[in-house]
Amino acid sequence: MNVKPLTGKLKKMKNLVIAFCALFTVAVSAQQTPASIKKSFTIMNATAHIGNGEVIENSVIIVDKGVITAVADARVVRIDPVGEVIEASGMHVYPGxxxxxxxxxxxxxxxxxxxxxxxxxxxxxxxxxxxxxxxxxxxxxxxxxxxxxxxxxxxxxxxxxxxxxxxxxxxxxxxxxxxxxxxxxxxxxxxxxxxxxxxxxxxxxxxxxxxxxxxxxxxxxxxxxxxxxxxxxxxxxxxxxxxxxxxxxxxxxxxxxxxxxxxxxxxxxxxxxxxxxxxxxxxxxxxxxxxxxxxxxxxxxxxxxxxxxxxxxxxxxxxxxxxxxxxxxxxxxxxxxxxxxxxxxxxxxxxxxxxxxxxxxxxxxxxxxxxxxxxxxxxxxxxxxGSLEEGKSATLFISKGDALDMRGNQLTRAFIDGRDISLNSHQTELYERYMKKFGKKPQRTNQ
Structure with missing residues (x-):
């Protein structure tokens, strides 16, 4: 079977297709893989903004298999922690x-x-x-x-x-x-x-x-x-x-x-x-x-x-x-x-x-x-x-400061239905890239 060699125009088109496929592959690979495991964890000593108007200082929030099983004041109620213990003293926790x-x-x-x-x-x-x-x-x-x-x-x-x-x-x-x-x-x-x-x-x-x-x-x-x-x-x-x-x-x-x-x-x-x-x-x-x-x-x-x-x-x-x-x-x-x-x-x-x-x-x-x-x-x-209450989904996040303030909204962890989700994005990748360029250490702790 005789195959004619590609003309210059066809070669150029082939190269464009290859470049597009490579770009598409990079774009797809940049997406964060969705979290899959519903974790059991305990958030200790954060200021809990319940979402219904209430606030609990020094709270303890327990999540088991993606569901909030307890929300209480750690200074008043003694609750044994479950799963991973997240120490969030001085931080704030909010519903998603x-x-x-x-x-x-x-x-x-x-x-x-x-x-x-x-x-x-x-x-x-x-x-x-x-x-x-x-x-x-x-x-x-x-x-x-x-x-x-x-x-x-x-x-x-x-x-x-x-x-x-x-x-x-x-x-x-x-x-x-x-x-x-x-x-x-x-x-x-x-x-x-x-x-x-x-x-x-x-x-x-x-x-x-x-x-x-x-x-x-x-x-x-x-x-x-x-x-x-x-x-x-x-x-x-x-x-x-x-x-x-x-x-x-x-x-x-x-x-x-x-x-x-x-x-x-x-x-x-x-x-x-x-x-x-x-x-x-x-x-x-x-x-x-x-x-x-x-x-x-x-x-x-x-x-x-x-x-x-x-x-x-x-x-x-x-x-x-x-x-x-x-x-x-x-x-x-x-x-x-x-x-x-x-x-x-x-x-x-x-x-x-x-x-x-x-x-x-x-x-x-x-x-x-x-x-x-x-x-x-x-x-x-x-x-x-919609709120941090017993029996509801553990869809929430932890912030270093006031999440309603641009200066304080610095997430360290976030969960959807108890799944520990990634907080990385193309923007955070660019942030880290240019911090390194100027010889500075990125100041975020989320993953």
Whole structure:
């Protein structure tokens, strides 16, 4: 058999393929191997921030086979340690932070279209499941853990109804291993009551959205059709309508992404009209003016990104910082979320968002609750996650200092379901590399 020699062009193509494969191999090998063994261990003498507002100085926390079996004051209660004894005197232990309304694992590089999988074409997509697209090996996901973000709600974007979100833990081989709560809610992007012409760099005047009422009627018609379809036993299959069955029956949540006082009032009217049992507002700028309405209807809020600019020209300059406190002070259930520019990478700042809220009126332990127990309660996973309590999952981390402060957040150990996870990432590798370059010893102890 005669084989023709490769031409120069083919040789060049072959070399590119080889280089790409080598690069891919390096990238894959850089991923941290998920921990597999549920350890038994005892954390001694740390300040335990329970997540429900309580603090225990000089605590003892015992974990057996991935479950917290005891949390007590070591000065009051004598408990024999179990497994590895972790001496954490002068340190702090926290429940794993929960990142709400996140697109972690759905996009790797914004500029590379093939790695962007956060939305589908179409306007009404309640059947789209974000969990199927979740990439557990994302290097962005990996970089969340060193700041204590161990759980995330993965949410699709786009359209009037984006699809279904799921809850994952951030140390897994694949999405099947990662999932904590699958398809737990449907996300609706409420139409804006105003529109703006022009561009981002030269915006035009704000004007009323002439199609606002039309958009709401269209959404209501879709709900009516979904209810009618799911009430009928013998009919043709409709994937979109059937995907809403659990939420319409009150077993799942509807998340309304909405901003503006008028729009929020209209959402509440829509919720009551459709007898929605588990509504949640996301973003909710302007909600500080309708807190009584939200409290009366028991509607929780995922407050928009704390480190942001005011939404309106006439808003207080510090409104994003104090917004969660204003809602909580009025009796509204509040957790924090992070959607916006560079949202996947900014997810690592969740503990610092809570720290900023604490600097603008909120008690620090209540601010911590906004990123731990309250999100768990909203997601319906609080029986297992969200706080350091007996019988719950040992999903927690140990920090040298105050985890809500950028200066104090220095993790030494972190566990998910009792598994001792790696805190290394490409960022920590670069840190160590350049510390060595300048002849300095890296100052971190995590592995």
């Amino acid at each position: 932070i929960i990142a709400m309304n996140s697109t972690l694992g759905l996009v790797e590089v914004d500029a590379v279209k093939a790695s962007v999988d956060q939305r589908e074409i179409g306007v009404y997509n309640p059947h789209i499941r974000s969990i199927i697209a979740y990439n557990a090996e994302s290097r962005v996901v990996e970089s969340m853990r060193p700041n204590g973000v161990l759980i995330a709600q993965v949410v699709p974007r786009g359209g009037r109804i984006s699809g279904q979100s799921s809850v994952v833990q951030l140390d897994a081989w694949n999405w099947e291993d990662a999932v904590i709560s699958m398809d737990e809610g449907i996300h609706i992007n409420w139409p804006s009551s105003f529109s703006r012409s022009g561009s981002w760099y030269n915006p035009g005047p704000i004007e009323p959205n002439k199609k606002y009422d039309e958009n709401i009627i269209e959404l209501q018609d879709f709900f009516n059709d979904a209810v009618a379809h799911n009430m009928t036993q013998d009919n043709e299959s409709n994937l979109k309508f059937e995907a809403m069955r659990e939420e319409l029956n009150g077993n799942g949540r509807f998340y309304f992404h909405v901003n503006g006082e008028k729009s929020i009032r209209d959402v509440v009217t829509f919720i009551k009209k459709n007898n929605i049992k588990k509504p949640v507002l996301v973003g909710a700028q302007g909600a500080q003016n309708v807190t009584d309405l939200l409290k009366q209807n028991n509607i929780p809020v995922l407050a928009g990104r704390v480190h942001d600019l005011p939404a309106r020209e006439d808003s207080d300059y510090d409104m994003p910082y104090k917004f969660p406190y204003l809602l909580a002070k009025a009796g509204v259930t509040v957790a924090l979320e992070n959607s916006g520019d560079m949202e996947r990478h900014q997810t690592r700042n969740f503990p610092f968002y809570a720290g900023t809220v604490a600097g603008y009126g909120m008690d620090k332990e209540q601010a911590l609750k906004m990123i731990t127990l309250t999100p768990a309660q909203i997601l319906g996973i609080d029986k297992k996650y």
